Amino acid sequence: MFYREAGDFKTSYKDDNQTFPIRLDRAGYWVALAVAFLIVPFMVNDYWVNAIFAPFFIYAIAALGLNILTGYAGQVSLGTGGFMAVGAYACYKLMVAFPEVNIVFHVLISGGITAVVGVAFGLPSLRIKGFYLAVATLASQFFLVWLFNKVPWFYNYSASGQINAPERSVFGVVVTGPHTEAWAKYLICLIFLVALAWIARNLTRGMMGRKWMGIRDMDIAAEIIGVNPLMAKMTAFAASSFFVGVAGALFFSVYLGAAEAGESFGITKSFLILFMIIIGGLGSIFGSFAGAAFMVLMPVLLKNVLVGMMGWPTDLAAHLEFMIVGGLIVFFLIVEPHGLAQLWRLTKDKLRLWPFPH
Amino acid sequence: MTYKRVAAASVAALMVASPVMADLVFPSLSYRTGPFAAGGIPYADGFADYMTLLNERDGGVGGVKLQVPECETAYNTEKGVECYEATKGQGALAYNPLSTGITYQLIPKATADDIPLYTPGYGRTSAANGNVFSHVFNFPANYWNGASAAVNHILDLNGGDLKGKKVILLHFNGAYGKEPIPTLTALGEKHGFDFSTVPVDYPGQEQKSQWLQIRREKPDYVLFWGWGVMNQVAVQEAANIRFPMENFIGVWWSGAEHDVKPAGDAATGYKAVAFHGVGNDYPVFGDINKYVVEAGKAAGDGSNVGTVIYNRGVYAAMMLAEAAKKAQEIHGVADITSGQMRDGLEQLEITNARMAELGMEGFGPEFKVSCANHGGPGTAAIQQWDAASGKWSLISDFGPSDMDVIQPLITADSEAYAAENNIEPQCK
Numbered sequence: 001m002f003y004r005e006a007g008d009f010k011t012s013y014k015d016d017n018q019t020f021p022i023r024l025d026r027a028g029y030w031v032a033l034a035v036a037f038l039i040v041p042f043m044v045n046d047y048w049v050n051a052i053f054a055p056f057f058i059y060a061i062a063a064l065g066l067n068i069l070t071g072y073a074g075q076v077s078l079g080t081g082g083f084m085a086v087g088a089y090a091c092y093k094l095m096v097a098f099p100e101v102n103i104v105f106h107v108l109i110s111g112g113i114t115a116v117v118g119v120a121f122g123l124p125s126l127r128i129k130g131f132y133l134a135v136a137t138l139a140s141q142f143f144l145v146w147l148f149n150k151v152p153w154f155y156n157y158s159a160s161g162q163i164n165a166p167e168r169s170v171f172g173v174v175v176t177g178p179h180t181e182a183w184a185k186y187l188i189c190l191i192f193l194v195a196l197a198w199i200a201r202n203l204t205r206g207m208m209g210r211k212w213m214g215i216r217d218m219d220i221a222a223e224i225i226g227v228n229p230l231m232a233k234m235t236a237f238a239a240s241s242f243f244v245g246v247a248g249a250l251f252f253s254v255y256l257g258a259a260e261a262g263e264s265f266g267i268t269k270s271f272l273i274l275f276m277i278i279i280g281g282l283g284s285i286f287g288s289f290a291g292a293a294f295m296v297l298m299p300v301l302l303k304n305v306l307v308g309m310m311g312w313p314t315d316l317a318a319h320l321e322f323m324i325v326g327g328l329i330v331f332f333l334i335v336e337p338h339g340l341a342q343l344w345r346l347t348k349d350k351l352r353l354w355p356f357p358h
Numbered sequence: 359m360t361y362k363r364v365a366a367a368s369v370a371a372l373m374v375a376s377p378v379m380a381d382l383v384f385p386s387l388s389y390r391t392g393p394f395a396a397g398g399i400p401y402a403d404g405f406a407d408y409m410t411l412l413n414e415r416d417g418g419v420g421g422v423k424l425q426v427p428e429c430e431t432a433y434n435t436e437k438g439v440e441c442y443e444a445t446k447g448q449g450a451l452a453y454n455p456l457s458t459g460i461t462y463q464l465i466p467k468a469t470a471d472d473i474p475l476y477t478p479g480y481g482r483t484s485a486a487n488g489n490v491f492s493h494v495f496n497f498p499a500n501y502w503n504g505a506s507a508a509v510n511h512i513l514d515l516n517g518g519d520l521k522g523k524k525v526i527l528l529h530f531n532g533a534y535g536k537e538p539i540p541t542l543t544a545l546g547e548k549h550g551f552d553f554s555t556v557p558v559d560y561p562g563q564e565q566k567s568q569w570l571q572i573r574r575e576k577p578d579y580v581l582f583w584g585w586g587v588m589n590q591v592a593v594q595e596a597a598n599i600r601f602p603m604e605n606f607i608g609v610w611w612s613g614a615e616h617d618v619k620p621a622g623d624a625a626t627g628y629k630a631v632a633f634h635g636v637g638n639d640y641p642v643f644g645d646i647n648k649y650v651v652e653a654g655k656a657a658g659d660g661s662n663v664g665t666v667i668y669n670r671g672v673y674a675a676m677m678l679a680e681a682a683k684k685a686q687e688i689h690g691v692a693d694i695t696s697g698q699m700r701d702g703l704e705q706l707e708i709t710n711a712r713m714a715e716l717g718m719e720g721f722g723p724e725f726k727v728s729c730a731n732h733g734g735p736g737t738a739a740i741q742q743w744d745a746a747s748g749k750w751s752l753i754s755d756f757g758p759s760d761m762d763v764i765q766p767l768i769t770a771d772s773e774a775y776a777a778e779n780n781i782e783p784q785c786k
Contacts, residue, residue, distance in 0.1 A: 047443040047444055047447065050439055050440065051439070149531055158771070159539070159767075160458065160462065160533040160536045161532070161536045162462045164466070164775075164779075167780075177466060178467045178469065178471075255439075256435060256463060257466060257467070258435075262531050262559060263435060263533075263560065264436075300440065303430070314429065315430065317430070318390070318430045
């Protein structure tokens, strides 16, 4: 009874193939967008944006990117942190070199630069697969972080190797630097997220996405039916790195405002984003969101409950937080190895039939 | 979506539970977990215990109680940002995050929010130029003073001539560890020693390859910018390759009891730079034991009282309390705001007489902060470890550092920052 599908007929292929075929889902999607764009910006404060929304949106973009590569094209990557660093440092160099250009273009160009770097590091994927590719991308992670630490040109020769985001604006609204209003920071991240999620969804259900999935499911069979593995793999690396690069650029310029390669973009970041898509669901757009929400919001929530509401010592709470989040990950993966997205899919199927089980 | 709703409820509850109180609030962005907890715990304990002491013994500062809400950062910049946002609404007067990375993050934010940052012996060194960094204070000494003090000590040992000597900086490969490189490079050119760096990546539990490199290059001296778990590993590795310990000199963050004890007797002779006194022979620690530890109000288990990093936490808390007092005097109100706190820090004067009153005679230098100089005198001494007695002792007086080299570097770095961010000089 939750879903009322009576009378919801599809009369064309276009209707049948839309992203949200169920009317109620479609309505929910538009309501969520309306709330996110029209209501939330008027209510957020610094804490909500800096602790919750900005990291959630940016990690969701990164998770979408990695999901394209790992979930859709089947190429395991442990280099996400390094590619985020490419986006961040590219954005920094562009912001400093061309202060008059709109920051949106800097972020997009940073994504483009990351795509090129990603393709370069993706070349070995033509020869090696699975765990071996994971090790090759791991090498890119370490190489890139080492590079940004080693070559002072990337951080403009500052004493500490830190990069700092100067103040930049979009149509007169400041979006980077300390004087950014909470709503501006929220909206710029949200706009990028919505646009990129829309692109990701349409890429993955089009010809490109089908080629990627063919390569993922069985590369030899895909090649026999005419998929060019070189093109498929390279486009997957390029698209994925573009997303990750945009996430890195936003992470540095809008969210943190200052970053250093080793601390902000280390191997832990690669694992964090990999965990997001594994917990959220490989090969699922919704899964990228769910995984990012789980990994970003859960610790903040637990901390607020344990320290803020229950008054526990901070160290005890921090340790307990690890145990609870770890336990939940294990629990979710036992209950549903295909992630939160699959859990949601099953729930939805039940809800559609409920209360009539047959 | 349910997560968000519960999060909303809990955050709302948090906001309701802690309204803005008429207290002097000094949030402690501490880290009691993670690879740097070894240093983070005693510092946070010292910081909180001194504030508790003031509350218990003197009834706060100027009759207003002090409050130290703690927030766990694990030395992670993202959590640091979250902690900053979560605590600033409680009326925070000043931040002391004990992390150079988080400090870099907070410098622009705190300046925009009109909240001062106090970063004694860490953070952005060029913040000593108050003309550019209006809200950042790093007195009484900064990294470059420390680097210079270490070089001065080597000069003393070699009769003032370092030509042809080889000095290696073993450092944490992050903002903190890279800070001294420009100064040491400049000092190397000035004194003619051969300077090179060996970075250690986070968290630094594994340093075999670095020490292999050191063994191969046979340096005369190794300077060390490490923190947390990295310190004890380095001291142990130095002992393993039989590097002469008296030629191995750490900065003040690499010279605590927990850094040298794991290596046992082999650590004897290891040196570190210090910007304040060592040991617990100061009356203030008697008071802390009496009013805080024995009363069961200590932040930790009380076992750290008198250790190097704990003392530094006490020292930092003392400076903030004194600055709050100064701010109350300047503005004539007991309940100061963060902007007034900034004025208090900027006009702070620490005299030996005042230090004696506080029960910390000779613990730190006399100095006066000014609008242009937020860095203090920059004096430092060398302390040495003796494993048999289990004690650090100062082996030199607090001496000045080479400001001829440091000042131009501070000016250059701060002016680059000012140019990047369009900052007008604040001092008339």
